[in-house]
Amino acid sequence: MGAAGSLANCTVECLFHVVDTVNIRAKASDSRQSTSSLVSKIWSKEGIYGFGKGFSACLYGSAACGFIYFSLYKAFKKYFTEVFGHSLDMAFCFMLASFTAELLTLSVQYPYDLIKCRLQSVNYIFKYQNLPHAFRKEIRNNGVKALYEGALPFLLTYTTFVAL
Numbered sequence: 001m002g003a004a005g006s007l008a009n010c011t012v013e014c015l016f017h018v019v020d021t022v023n024i025r026a027k028a029s030d031s032r033q034s035t036s037s038l039v040s041k042i043w044s045k046e047g048i049y050g051f052g053k054g055f056s057a058c059l060y061g062s063a064a065c066g067f068i069y070f071s072l073y074k075a076f077k078k079y080f081t082e083v084f085g086h087s088l089d090m091a092f093c094f095m096l097a098s099f100t101a102e103l104l105t106l107s108v109q110y111p112y113d114l115i116k117c118r119l120q121s122v123n124y125i126f127k128y129q130n131l132p133h134a135f136r137k138e139i140r141n142n143g144v145k146a147l148y149e150g151a152l153p154f155l156l157t158y159t160t161f162v163a164l
Contacts, residue, residue: 001074002068006063006067008066009062010059010062010063013058014055014058014059017051017052017055017058021051021054022038022039022042025042025120026038028121028122053119053123054115054117054118054119056130057113057115057116057119058112061116064108069102073097076096076098076100077097080096084096095163099163102159103155103159110147115138119131135147
């Protein structure tokens with residue numbers, strides 16, 4: 001279950017990385033641009049490389065997190081069904097399993113997503129050379145806690161979305 005989840009999650013995240021890059025750049029931009037003009041701007045200034053920034057964080061984060069989520073979901077679904085199945089609706093047990101699995105998964109995924117977004121949009125500020133350098137630099141300069149700054153809204157959004 002974990003391997004299939006990892007493959008599925010990795011495939012979707014990697015296939016849509018270009019779209020995510022355009023989305024992140026649009027959000028980080030201080031000017032209003034149409035999607036097509038933003039794509040043209042990235043292409044003309046950076047070429048194909050501009051669309052691939054942050055891809056390693058996307059690849060490794062999605063592979064690990066797909067495995068973690070689907071493995072945990074299966075285990076929690078069985079556990080919550082055994083514990084609450086006689087007193088709660090099965091749909092609630094499954095929702096609780098999904099929420100719990102996603103919460104734990106996002107504790108691993110968030111640092112990857114944070115680094116990925118920075119690489120995609122504002123690396124001129126952070127000056128990361130690559131994914132390992134980004135993690136080392138953040139932990140060395142700001143501590144592990146810095147990898148989770150802003151995580152609460154992310155966690156609330158994604159755990160609720162997946163659970164529902």
